Amino acid sequence: MMGGHHAASGAAAWVAVTASTPIAFGWYPVSDASVFTGALVCAGAALLPDADHHSGTIANSLKPVSNVVVKGIEAISGGHRKGTHSILGIAVFTAIAWALSFLSIDTGTEEFGAILIGPGIMCVLLVAFALKALKITRDTKIFPWTMSVTLAVLIAIFAPEEWYWMPFSVALGCIVHVLGDLITTAGVPLLWPLKFRSPYWMRNKRGIELDWMWRTGGNLSVPIIGDAGSVREWILLVPISLYAIVGIVWALLNQMGYDTMAVWYQVVALFPG
Numbered sequence: 001m002m003g004g005h006h007a008a009s010g011a012a013a014w015v016a017v018t019a020s021t022p023i024a025f026g027w028y029p030v031s032d033a034s035v036f037t038g039a040l041v042c043a044g045a046a047l048l049p050d051a052d053h054h055s056g057t058i059a060n061s062l063k064p065v066s067n068v069v070v071k072g073i074e075a076i077s078g079g080h081r082k083g084t085h086s087i088l089g090i091a092v093f094t095a096i097a098w099a100l101s102f103l104s105i106d107t108g109t110e111e112f113g114a115i116l117i118g119p120g121i122m123c124v125l126l127v128a129f130a131l132k133a134l135k136i137t138r139d140t141k142i143f144p145w146t147m148s149v150t151l152a153v154l155i156a157i158f159a160p161e162e163w164y165w166m167p168f169s170v171a172l173g174c175i176v177h178v179l180g181d182l183i184t185t186a187g188v189p190l191l192w193p194l195k196f197r198s199p200y201w202m203r204n205k206r207g208i209e210l211d212w213m214w215r216t217g218g219n220l221s222v223p224i225i226g227d228a229g230s231v232r233e234w235i236l237l238v239p240i241s242l243y244a245i246v247g248i249v250w251a252l253l254n255q256m257g258y259d260t261m262a263v264w265y266q267v268v269a270l271f272p273g
């Protein structure tokens, strides 16, 4: 799946799971401010598994820090679409986010107290990923820094208690990414570093014919959208992107004090039955 589409599906998943509006599930409810800030962070987290390729879009999103991070991830994970696209990879990314959520510095002042710099650093990096993939920032050196640092500082100052969702956001984003690549022809090595052939009963003609799910090199694939960047991928991503935008705007309007539910009831009343 293409970078922008991974980002959009990450934002959409965040809205679906965290918003308490009638168009969302609200399984992991967060404040309205966290619905729209978290959507951007989760969009970035949904690009994290592709930070395994030194010449990819992500590598140049926040120079020179992103280049160093990506080189490290590439070396550890065994290269592109290997370790980062597995259950183990998702667990490791989530564990890192969880560990970083304890990293804080005490400012020694009454006003600011202890500042959580761990989640702040993650936020800067993930937001830079998202902005780059959504083509909001191009190859400029300063703009990605100012944008993502400003956002991280705003969250840190105005809603420091909001950071608790950072590990969850990283987990959700990575899961959405791996699912997004699972439905392409190339598939993902879900059980990396283990490599499996298809189980015998799947190849056995008398059993269920599921052998098509196994790609060379042990990748699993359920190629609903075909090759990455296909027309089917675009068709699927239009409603998903629209959903994310509606969810984010809705949370923003709530935050600004608009009575969005009154509007919702009026819209619902237009469809009798």
Ligand SMILES: [Zn+2]
Residues within 6 Å of the ligand: 001, 049, 050, 081, 085, 177, 181
């Ligand atoms: Zn990928």
